[in-house]
Amino acid sequence: MKVTIDDVARRAGVSKTTVSRILNGNYGQTTEETRNRILDVIKEMDYSPNIVAKSLKSMRTNVIGIVLSNLKNPYWMTVLEGVEDTCRDLGYNLMICNSDEQPEMEMQYIKEFQMRQVDGIVINPTVRNMELYAKLASDNYPFVVINRKVPGLSAHHVVVDNVKGAELAVNHLVRAGRKKVAVFVYRNPHVSTWAERVEGYRSAMLENGFAPGDLLICEVEQGTGATTEAVIRFLRQQPDVEAIFSTNNMMTLDIIKGIKELRLRIPDDIAIIGYDETVWAQHLDPPLTTVMQPAYEMGRISAKMLIKRINAKRQQKPETVVLEPQLIVRASCGAAGRV
Amino acid sequence: MKVTIDDVARRAGVSKTTVSRILNGNYGQTTEETRNRILDVIKEMDYSPNIVAKSLKSMRTNVIGIVLSNLKNPYWMTVLEGVEDTCRDLGYNLMICNSDEQPEMEMQYIKEFQMRQVDGIVINPTVRNMELYAKLASDNYPFVVINRKVPGLSAHHVVVDNVKGAELAVNHLVRAGRKKVAVFVYRNPHVSTWAERVEGYRSAMLENGFAPGDLLICEVEQGTGATTEAVIRFLRQQPDVEAIFSTNNMMTLDIIKGIKELRLRIPDDIAIIGYDETVWAQHLDPPLTTVMQPAYEMGRISAKMLIKRINAKRQQKPETVVLEPQLIVRASCGAAGRV
DNA sequence: TTGAAAGCGCTAACAG
DNA sequence: CTGTTAGCGCTTTCAA
Numbered sequence: 001m002k003v004t005i006d007d008v009a010r011r012a013g014v015s016k017t018t019v020s021r022i023l024n025g026n027y028g029q030t031t032e033e034t035r036n037r038i039l040d041v042i043k044e045m046d047y048s049p050n051i052v053a054k055s056l057k058s059m060r061t062n063v064i065g066i067v068l069s070n071l072k073n074p075y076w077m078t079v080l081e082g083v084e085d086t087c088r089d090l091g092y093n094l095m096i097c098n099s100d101e102q103p104e105m106e107m108q109y110i111k112e113f114q115m116r117q118v119d120g121i122v123i124n125p126t127v128r129n130m131e132l133y134a135k136l137a138s139d140n141y142p143f144v145v146i147n148r149k150v151p152g153l154s155a156h157h158v159v160v161d162n163v164k165g166a167e168l169a170v171n172h173l174v175r176a177g178r179k180k181v182a183v184f185v186y187r188n189p190h191v192s193t194w195a196e197r198v199e200g201y202r203s204a205m206l207e208n209g210f211a212p213g214d215l216l217i218c219e220v221e222q223g224t225g226a227t228t229e230a231v232i233r234f235l236r237q238q239p240d241v242e243a244i245f246s247t248n249n250m251m252t253l254d255i256i257k258g259i260k261e262l263r264l265r266i267p268d269d270i271a272i273i274g275y276d277e278t279v280w281a282q283h284l285d286p287p288l289t290t291v292m293q294p295a296y297e298m299g300r301i302s303a304k305m306l307i308k309r310i311n312a313k314r315q316q317k318p319e320t321v322v323l324e325p326q327l328i329v330r331a332s333c334g335a336a337g338r339v
Numbered sequence: 340m341k342v343t344i345d346d347v348a349r350r351a352g353v354s355k356t357t358v359s360r361i362l363n364g365n366y367g368q369t370t371e372e373t374r375n376r377i378l379d380v381i382k383e384m385d386y387s388p389n390i391v392a393k394s395l396k397s398m399r400t401n402v403i404g405i406v407l408s409n410l411k412n413p414y415w416m417t418v419l420e421g422v423e424d425t426c427r428d429l430g431y432n433l434m435i436c437n438s439d440e441q442p443e444m445e446m447q448y449i450k451e452f453q454m455r456q457v458d459g460i461v462i463n464p465t466v467r468n469m470e471l472y473a474k475l476a477s478d479n480y481p482f483v484v485i486n487r488k489v490p491g492l493s494a495h496h497v498v499v500d501n502v503k504g505a506e507l508a509v510n511h512l513v514r515a516g517r518k519k520v521a522v523f524v525y526r527n528p529h530v531s532t533w534a535e536r537v538e539g540y541r542s543a544m545l546e547n548g549f550a551p552g553d554l555l556i557c558e559v560e561q562g563t564g565a566t567t568e569a570v571i572r573f574l575r576q577q578p579d580v581e582a583i584f585s586t587n588n589m590m591t592l593d594i595i596k597g598i599k600e601l602r603l604r605i606p607d608d609i610a611i612i613g614y615d616e617t618v619w620a621q622h623l624d625p626p627l628t629t630v631m632q633p634a635y636e637m638g639r640i641s642a643k644m645l646i647k648r649i650n651a652k653r654q655q656k657p658e659t660v661v662l663e664p665q666l667i668v669r670a671s672c673g674a675a676g677r678v
Numbered sequence: 679t680t681g682a683a684a685g686c687g688c689t690a691a692c693a694g
Numbered sequence: 695c696t697g698t699t700a701g702c703g704c705t706t707t708c709a710a
Contacts, residue, residue, distance in 0.1 A: 052456045056703070683709105
């Protein structure tokens with residue numbers, strides 16, 4: 001049925017070793033004549049090698065896996081694009097899965113990837129499989145953690161400076177003259193990103209001369225509707241809030257919805273800065289100021305780092321790359337012109 | 340180094356055949372006692388099977404591939420989610436790649452997937468590798484075409500009714516009292532979706548009593564900025580246009596941008612309906628009426644169909660599933676209340 | 679109820 | 695310059 005390297009060898013009247021050599025570019029030692037003959041036969045028989053067999057023999061698949069935790073946020077699409085582009089450039093193929101923020105799923109997928117002998121894994125961790133991450137590290141298995149920091153884990157990380165991102169946002173709001181600045185954040189004790197953004201909010205506020213008592217931190221459940229209701233409730237209780245710093249792009253949309261339902265004007269009555277640049281941010285009314293995270297870069301760098309690690313002769317020290325967020329100023333923060 | 344089935348067998352004092360049987364659930368014929376012993380050893384040695392070896396032997400990988408053509412549009416994220424969920428449910432893993440709308444990339448990726456022995460492929464085709472698609476079909480290779488129709492190709496398809504989608508939009512606009520209705524579309528002769536949406540526009544307009552001369556079809560190059568400029572130019576030439584039907588979600592954002600630059604009010608001066616429901620549509624100002632395509636469903640159905648095809652004993656006739664679009668009415672079309 | 683042996687398609691050490 | 699040979703880790707017939 002399917003044509004194998006044996007078929008080619010037989011037809012070309014050589015051994016499969018020779019064919020294999022041609023296939024893999026080791027024809028420094030082969031006659032031009034036999035090479036051409038083999039190439040002809042390959043074309044003629046429409047032969048293509050079985051990479052599964054090759055992988056079994058060579059003990060490497062040239063596949064990496066990526067474990068995402070959320071396929072609903074376009075942010076991840078951009079990360080994925082960076083990873084995919086890098087795989088293409090470096091001759092790897094990509095397996096993808098989605099833990100959906102569930103630790104059990106995450107564990108299962110990681111084990112599956114390993115059984116499939118992927119050469120390494122990029123992972124946005126749920127941060128609830130600490131023993132597993134530690135085991136990967138101590139087994140010296142190639143993997144790179146992205147987006148979220150796993151505390152105490154000695155492994156490659158590619159993250160964005162969330163404290164800095166929050167500070168950019170809060171400083172900008174304060175300098176634009178806003179006194180009462182609130183932060184909205186999803187409730188999730190495991191995830192470093194959100195804690196860090198709140199921390200950045202806190203430090204920037206204090207830095208700007210506010211007292212701890214001035215901090216307005218609103219935690220909401222992740223899930224549809226909850227945020228909009230929370231904003232409405234919050235702003236009714238604290239009608240003098242002048243600015244909101246939103247720590248998530250989806251959350252931002254819900255917050256704006258709540259603000260509009262209250263018939264408040266942005267930015268006149270209340271300013272808002274969102275986290276994560278999106279395709280739609282500039283098209284909102286008013287255009288939304290955002291903290292842009294270099295998502296594509298994160299994808300590229302993590303994949304590159306992983307593949308470098310895979311091909312490293314001797315093991316390296318875990319490296320942490322911290323990417324810089326950037327404030328994209330538009331009208332929603334009320335200071336578009338006067339930064 | 341790595342523990343294999345042989346190691347387990349040796350340690351448990353049985354043959355690897357027996358271990359293999361346990362692993363694969365064929366222990367109808369095995370003593371409870373030996374089974375437990377083997378299970379213990381497996382746990383003790385932390386053994387996990389090498390799926391590459393298993394795949395080589397069993398001639399199937401339990402992996403499917405998906406070839407996307409664009410990783411920038413969130414629409415595909417939703418499709419991907421459907422595919423991924425289905426893979427999880429059905430015990431498959433997923434490989435992903437992005438042709439980036441380039442036929443050569445598409446061809447290379449498909450061949451790579453085949454060399455990797457993926458059991459089947461879901462593909463959003465560039466529609467410019469006709470010979471390749473035909474060959475896959477005649478080789479009886481399992482694959483499912485999604486989103487775009489490949490003319491003359493006898494293969495499984497999962498598509499959305501684009502003519503219908505356009506008709507929904509245009510009918511709605513006309514019934515809301517708009518006379519001069521224009522359609523905007525990307526220039527790409529290969530892709531059926533866009534041609535069909537224009538066709539739906541045409542048929543709906545004629546159906547509603549307009550003459551062929553009343554049709555206003557504006558083709559624009561796909562690429563940043565081009566659309567916004569095109570809209571501005573177009574509306575300056577035809578200031579009496581009362582409605583625009585946009586055939587793509589990204590395009591819609593650019594069109595709205597152009598309209599706003601001209602200081603026209605939506606929907607008072609000009610109504611707009613966009614294609615594809617998005618997370619941001621309801622948050623635009625005014626909220627955007629869209630033609631919703633069941634993207635998640637497309638992902639689920641195509642993956643299910645593919646896997647069914649993979650496991651079919653005897654070959655089936657190519658099946659085409661046509662999904663129904665749905666109009667989501669919001670304020671931008673100027674008839675939110677009075678449908 | 680269990681095991682021996684063959685072999686999936688490929689690579690590479692070694693020999694000629 | 696080319697071929698022989700021995701596996702990679704697993705499944706599966708066939709025999710015991």
